[in-house]
Amino acid sequence: MKALVIEKAADRSLQDLNFVEVLVPTSAEHEGLIKVHADGFSPVDYKIIEGVVSAWPYPHVLGLDVAGEIVSVGKKVTTWHVADWVSGHGDLTKNGCFAEYVIAPPYELVKNSSFCVSCEIATRDLCGTLTAYEAIERKANFANVNTVLVHDAAGGVGSIAIQC
Structure with missing residues (x-):
């Protein structure tokens, strides 16, 4: 899948970001896999590029705010199901959502249909x-x-x- 990443720890500006091919993430038993339909680019996203997050693996996928459709869930996920439309705010220490797919635990997600808004509005x-x-x-x-x-x-x- 394509993802927008910081390739190495020394990269510290928006110009250093690149689209690269990475593996589709595999969700753990307590997470869901989301097909990304929209991302939000917030001030946090560009500010953390200049900072250091020691927990990041490289290449690191950026992105905190996501909206999309759940395509699979781990066996311990009971609150979400395949085909649920969700939006969520991720964890800075993990790979983010500027990709075709992202994994997320249920507590980071909210159901989109209850808000009756588009994915773009939900992430914005x-x-x-x-x-x-x-x-x-x-x-x-x-x-x-x-x-x-x-x-x-x-x-x-x-x-x-x-x-x-």
Whole structure:
């Protein structure tokens, strides 16, 4: 399969990325294999190219945000089935989704049909939505707060944050 990869640890810019042939990943018993229909390219994707992730194997497939169709599941996966349409946000330490297929554990996925959106929309909004959710629901303490000011609500994170 074709994948967009960083070929070696010394590659640290977008210009170093290359499409190469790699093996289709094999899912473990607790993972599913997804045929990728759309990827989201977020700021995280290009920023981590310049950083160092010691857990990366090389060549490393980039990409965090994916939408597609499950084509196989491991024997311990009970929440997803072949032909389910899903989107998900991956793990920085593992190979990503800028490829024709990607593996993912169930906890990284959400069913697309419940949102009635295209794969392209599903991947476009994942990073911003998760960032807004983390900031508002998990990091901030709004126990005694009645009003919150969201600066720059025209961006991806801010536009989601004002809807919470």
